[in-house]
Amino acid sequence: MxxxxxxxxxxxxxxxxxxxxxxxxxxxxxxxxxxxxxxxxxxxxxxxxxxxxxxxxxxxAIPAKKRPSGLKWVVLVVVLVIVLGGGALVYRGMFSKQQQVAKITQALVDGDKATLAKSLVSDDPNLKINETTVAPLATYVKEHSSYA
Structure with missing residues (x-):
């Protein structure tokens, strides 16, 4: 031995x-x-x-080549960067300001109070945004379509 x-x-x-x-x-x-x-x-x-x-x-007798042990970590980091980068691009495309404004505008034009209530936010903690509170805005936009 x-x-x-x-x-x-x-x-x-x-x-x-x-x-x-x-x-x-x-x-x-x-x-x-x-x-x-x-x-x-x-x-x-x-x-x-x-x-x-x-x-x-x-x-x-010829030794087999072994991969360096750090190679698996490098591959893991590269894959992680690609996945996170792709996720960021998708998120930016779906939730950008332009997409949010387009969603709110479409909800106003369609008169979809539920979507409008979910999409709107306020700085005032006392203001409650729900279907009832957005109803006057939806009614106004239906009467004045150029506003949307």
Whole structure:
């Protein structure tokens, strides 16, 4: 067993890289001897024999690339900014001053007292705005359509 100096994961003997974090593992005396035997074998092969593809063990020894842990936070922040920005644009389009004035004007023209009562506000805390209190305004606008 070889213990990774980075993450302390137990790896099989003869491993070159940690199976958990990809850290290069320190060589043991058995590994260095095996490495020299592999080097001797490859140098003694005749040049007329075709070269074989890399062995499975050497392909597995290459550590897998890991995403940086901060990448998920960057993606999360970008998505959050896009969602909030889109929400702000929709809110601005639906509840801008122009949209509010258009809604009140349409309620006046239609004589819709309920919508008019919900749309109007006042600085005076004693003034109660409801369908009854906006009725005179709705009546006036019906009689004088140019006012709207």
């Amino acid at each position: 070889i213990i990774c100096p980075n993450c302390h994961h137990e790896n099989a003997a003869g491993s070159t890289f940690c199976g958990e974090c990809g850290q290069r593992l320190p060589e043991t005396s058995a590994q260095s001897g095996a490495a020299s035997q592999v080097t001797e074998k490859t140098t003694t092969q005749s040049s007329d024999q075709p070269q074989s593809s890399p062995s499975r063990q050497s392909r597995e």
